[in-house]
Amino acid sequence: MDKNISLYSLILQNFIDKETIQKIKPDTILFQEDENVQHVYIILSGSVSVGRVHMKGKEFILKILNGEEMIIEYELFKHAPRYHFSAKTLSDCEILMIKREQFEEFVFNDKSAMNALVNWLSTRYL
Template sequence: MRIAELELIRDLPLFHDIAPENFDRLTEAALLQRFPARVELIHEGALPDFLHVVVEGSVELYAQHCGRETTLDILGPLSTFILAAVVRDEPYLKSARTLTDARILMIPAEASRDIFSRDSAFARAVVNELAMRYRSIVRALKNEKQRTGSERLANWILKADAQQGGNGYVSFEYDKRTLASLLGMTPENLSRSFSVLTQHGVRSLGRGLTIEDRDVLRSYAQPTPLIDG
């Protein structure tokens, strides 16, 4: 990898404090590859060969059962996946595929476990990231169980707006079927929820939507750090 790419990875909280010789060992066998959209990167049930880092693009984490499929998360730069399976050397509980063209760093799982056992700074960073992921899962569970579909959509719009600059226009970075699955809804329920939100300060516009009255939308969504972070 190029020096700029190594520095980019080095700045990630997971790798920031690793001893230089251990960081070199982690990355000397790593692969940095480009993938087109809709390429499956890992499959649930398989044992992990690599720890993955999204360097560019976006990746969908999803699961399938009895012919049904659901989106569990959507990751962008510079997210790692799936750390728990790598640390425990146990089968993946979810699959991953690129949503867009993407660059993915793949660090051998065996090397990751070896450095985890010998580098205390890396071990602390791994524990911290796993704790963050656990809290993220609890928030997602509360979001799905304690809110209606329209309320989940309203909070997703507020969060997406903040991530896209807070200018009141939210563009869809993936299709609405994927968004519905991410929010635990059917496409039909998502469509009805968009209709509900027209009464709460939201209007469709082109390939996205505009927030016409942020205060009205926030009053309906009732965001809270105990769910939304």
């Protein structure tokens, strides 16, 4: 397999025919900060805000993700990982939601995917 293929492409090749693409309306919360990690999110189209809530309740947007981006919690492989931020759709979105366990199995069994994940985590996490 090509060493330079992106993690996004590898994930699509592996999961696009196995998982249902979710059509999600604007202002839908995908997950909240401190919830257990359930999924890896592959944004096919639309915009998603990633942020945190201050102690006083004010929401801070850390980044806005658009089509062809991913949300992967960096502590995914820890026992009982939790999200360190929240995510909410800003527009109509098409998102491929991959169960954490399936994603872990994919990465552990595919050296190219593991290398691509390490590269992605070291350069593009947020």
